[in-house]
Amino acid sequence: MPQSEVMQCMEVWGGNQPADCGVVMSGLDAWVYCKPFGASAGGGDVYYVSSCATGRIARLLVADVSGHGAAVSELAAHLRATMRRYVNYLDQSRFVGEMNRQFATHAKLGTFATAVVTTFFAPTNHLSLCNAGHPPPLLYRGATRKWSFLQQTGSSNDSGNVPLGIEDATSYDQFDVRLKVGDLVLCYTDCLPESRDRSGEFLGQEGLLDLVQSIDVSDPTQLIASLLKAIAERGDGTVEGDDVTLLLFRPNGLAPRPPFHRRLMAPFKLGKAIVQSFLPNGQPIPWPDFRLANLGGAMFGPLNKFYRRNVV
Secondary structure, three states: OOOOEEOOOOOEEEEOOOEEEEEEEOOEEEEEEEEOHHHOOOOOEEEEEEEOOOOOEEEEEEEEEOOOOHHHHHHHHHHHHHHHHOOOOOOOHHHHHHHHHHHHHOHHHOOOEEEEEEEEEOOOOEEEEEEEOOOOOEEEEOOOOEEEEOOOOOOOOOOEEOOEOOOOOOOOOOEEEEOOOOOEEEEEOOOOOOOEOOOOOEOHHHHHHHHHHOOOOOOHHHHHHHHHHHHHHHOOOOOOOOOEEEEEEEEOOOOOOOOHHHHHHHHHHHHHHHHHHOOOOOOOOOOOOOOHHHHHHHHOHHHHHHOOOOEO
């Protein structure tokens, strides 16, 4: 993997352009690979990573948007602005709802998207996940050395909620898991399970699960490349039939609680962002949500524990 990018406070990184790099955040490491179909400058797959003002909240998403070209690039730009608006939100529900409304406004153009949206809260190692009709992520547990599908217990539908943009009033379910150092989460687009072997047979979800189980995870920086190589060797030597995007991340156990000076500066950074929002072409104001764990936990670490959700 090329050199990693270090995320800054309230930064949103990503888009729908080619990428092959690492991203370092407080409490989380991530690796992104994106190759648009036909060597295009921008594909139908969209990926974003963001970090909040205090570095405790990381948000990561992968979306597969119907269509290609300028229309997707425009939607990606709107999505970046929306992600920045909610960059300091601990609860991702309003962000997902706003994403859905944005895609619904483009429904007359036939544009919709499947997506996986995740929010990682470093102080408690909680990962909130919303799946909008997307292939289920894969979860590797370091304790058992086994991969499994990351989906809500008892769900009869691997893809979870309906895709974004189908109905603007849809309420999207989400669930939480607690990650540990040594665990990995892999999000991907449908090019992987829809890849074919030499006889024309689809790999499928179960085939992908079996295949990733054979991959060495001792060096996560090489996992994506190793998996794509294994898929290519199973087929005709390439994975080129569609846009290809993978997002791999893991908790790193580093700096789960930002140093005092960083917490002290967070309100000033927010104030600066508010002032900049009034400038020409200014971005939306990145207000935080008013949860005790979010606001109080930014200054007093024990209050982070008040963030409690049902963990599966």
